[in-house]
Amino acid sequence: MLKLIGSIFIISATTGIGFSKSKELQSHLNTLEELKKLFSLLRSELQYTHAPFAEVFSKISTKTSTTYQEWMSHLSQRLKNKTRGSFWEIWCLSITEDLIETNLKADELEELKNVGKNMEYIESLDLFIEQLEYRIKNTREVYRSKRKLCQSMGIMGGIFLVILLL
Numbered sequence: 001m002l003k004l005i006g007s008i009f010i011i012s013a014t015t016g017i018g019f020s021k022s023k024e025l026q027s028h029l030n031t032l033e034e035l036k037k038l039f040s041l042l043r044s045e046l047q048y049t050h051a052p053f054a055e056v057f058s059k060i061s062t063k064t065s066t067t068y069q070e071w072m073s074h075l076s077q078r079l080k081n082k083t084r085g086s087f088w089e090i091w092c093l094s095i096t097e098d099l100i101e102t103n104l105k106a107d108e109l110e111e112l113k114n115v116g117k118n119m120e121y122i123e124s125l126d127l128f129i130e131q132l133e134y135r136i137k138n139t140r141e142v143y144r145s146k147r148k149l150c151q152s153m154g155i156m157g158g159i160f161l162v163i164l165l166l
Contacts, residue, residue: 011158018154054079071098091116
């Protein structure tokens with residue numbers, strides 16, 4: 001009886017790990033899609049209003065999801081206060097401090113930092129949005145292929161471990 005209960009716990013735990021990894025992949029995909037929406041809004045606001053960055057970021061912070069809302073409002077405040085250096089330095093600092101908790105990968109954060117160098121040019125934002133679309137497409141394909149793999153490996157790994165222990 002004790003072996004049966006232990007086996008159920010092991011299979012449940014490994015299944016949970018597999019489904020958790022699958023959920024992590026889905027969350028990363030959602031984060032990238034939200035980032036694309038944010039930069040589309042940013043491009044539109046800059047293109048049509050020609051407002052200063054601080055105002056644009058403040059306005060966008062009210063239209064975005066909670067993941068990026070805090071980042072946009074902090075960035076707006078830092079630009080209004082002009083506490084440190086150039087726009088690019090403030091941009092990089094805000095990414096480092098506010099987006100560290102997101103599930104964006106290190107190379108994605110670096111690409112995001114590089115966007116700040118030429119933010120005033122709409123073409124650079126268009127290029128970044130295209131890069132995001134490509135990354136989203138690839139991430140979606142990876143998610144489709146790895147989702148079931150992670151879930152199946154969790155279940156099968158648990159069963160294999162139980163067989164080894166029995």
